[in-house]
Amino acid sequence: MIKIITIADIHCGKNSLTKRGDTALSLLDEFNLFVDKEKPDLIIDLGDRINDIDKKNDIILQKEIFKKLNENKIKTYHICGNHDVVNLTVKENEEIFNQSLENEVILLDNFKILLWRADAKTYRTDDFFGFKINEMDFIWLNNEVMNSKVPVIIFSHVPISPASLIGNYYFQNNPSFGSYPNSSRLRNSICKASMPVFFLSGHVHWNSFSQEDGITYLTQQSLTESFSNFGKPAKSWGQISLDNKFLWKVYGDEPIEISLDIKKRNSITPLGSFSNLNQDLRAK
Numbered sequence: 254m255i256k257i258i259t260i261a262d263i264h265c266g267k268n269s270l271t272k273r274g275d276t277a278l279s280l281l282d283e284f285n286l287f288v289d290k291e292k293p294d295l296i297i298d299l300g301d302r303i304n305d306i307d308k309k310n311d312i313i314l315q316k317e318i319f320k321k322l323n324e325n326k327i328k329t330y331h332i333c334g335n336h337d338v339v340n341l342t343v344k345e346n347e348e349i350f351n352q353s354l355e356n357e358v359i360l361l362d363n364f365k366i367l368l369w370r371a372d373a374k375t376y377r378t379d380d381f382f383g384f385k386i387n388e389m390d391f392i393w394l395n396n397e398v399m400n401s402k403v404p405v406i407i408f409s410h411v412p413i414s415p416a417s418l419i420g421n422y423y424f425q426n427n428p429s430f431g432s433y434p435n436s437s438r439l440r441n442s443i444c445k446a447s448m449p450v451f452f453l454s455g456h457v458h459w460n461s462f463s464q465e466d467g468i469t470y471l472t473q474q475s476l477t478e479s480f481s482n483f484g485k486p487a488k489s490w491g492q493i494s495l496d497n498k499f500l501w502k503v504y505g506d507e508p509i510e511i512s513l514d515i516k517k518r519n520s521i522t523p524l525g526s527f528s529n530l531n532q533d534l535r536a537k
């Protein structure tokens with residue numbers, strides 16, 4: 254069995270709106286105890302490690318995260334979130350975390366793990382405000398999914414999930430910031446994969462599960478988010494176990510558990526519009 258521990262939106266630093274950055278480092282101590290007990294194959298940090306301030310302070314905060322996560326013995330793969338690249342470049346993050354932060358494939362037993370490190374920066378000009386999706390990132394993801402002969406598990410910071418954002422403190426009134434632009438184009442493309450595909454992201458600060466055209470989309474709650482926990486941090490981290498099932502379990506004050514069979518996809522052509530069917534079929 255493969256075990257992957259996931260942590261999202263640590264947001265270390267001064268508190269910002271409902272993000273309880275002041276609790277991040279002590280919660281990471283608890284996280285490290287969990288890691289030591291579970292001994293996963295790897296850890297994936299889904300990004301937004303800090304509450305950004307300015308370049309000098311952001312470097313200090315990122316280094317604190319690096320030091321703290323190094324206290325466990327398991328390799329952590331990092332993905333940058335939008336707050337990690339407000340004042341720092343991806344290259345500066347690479348130097349702090351001593352690893353490449355480009356898109357990456359990890360082959361583990363009979364599974365393909367994709368770290369989709371698409372641009373998570375929010376751009377602001379006179380006529381544009383939001384995320385941009387780089388065509389090369391789209392092509393890379395699509396090729397890796399479509400060419401896979403084994404089940405695929407994708408990790409990113411920003412989701413492409415079709416899940417509703419109604420009720421979300423940050424994104425109900427800002428839905429275009431809750432996923433990549435044109436996410437439906439990506440979903441319509443990877444849904445043609447022959448292998449099972451599971452896609453886990455951070456960013457939206459709550460747990461969600463949705464499926465579209467046979468693909469499973471998940472988002473994981475932030476470690477320190479408090480908007481849905483009466484002002485207290487959610488203390489969330491997750492674990493994915495892979496064998497003949499895909500099991501995603503989120504711990505903390507907002508637990509969720511999703512267990513799905515991993516089986517070859519059964520694609521069908523949906524029935525046409527009811528109004529075009531003859532009377533006999535309508536009766537059925």
Ligand SMILES: [Fe+2]
Nearest residue numbers: 262301334456
């Ligand atoms: Fe975040």
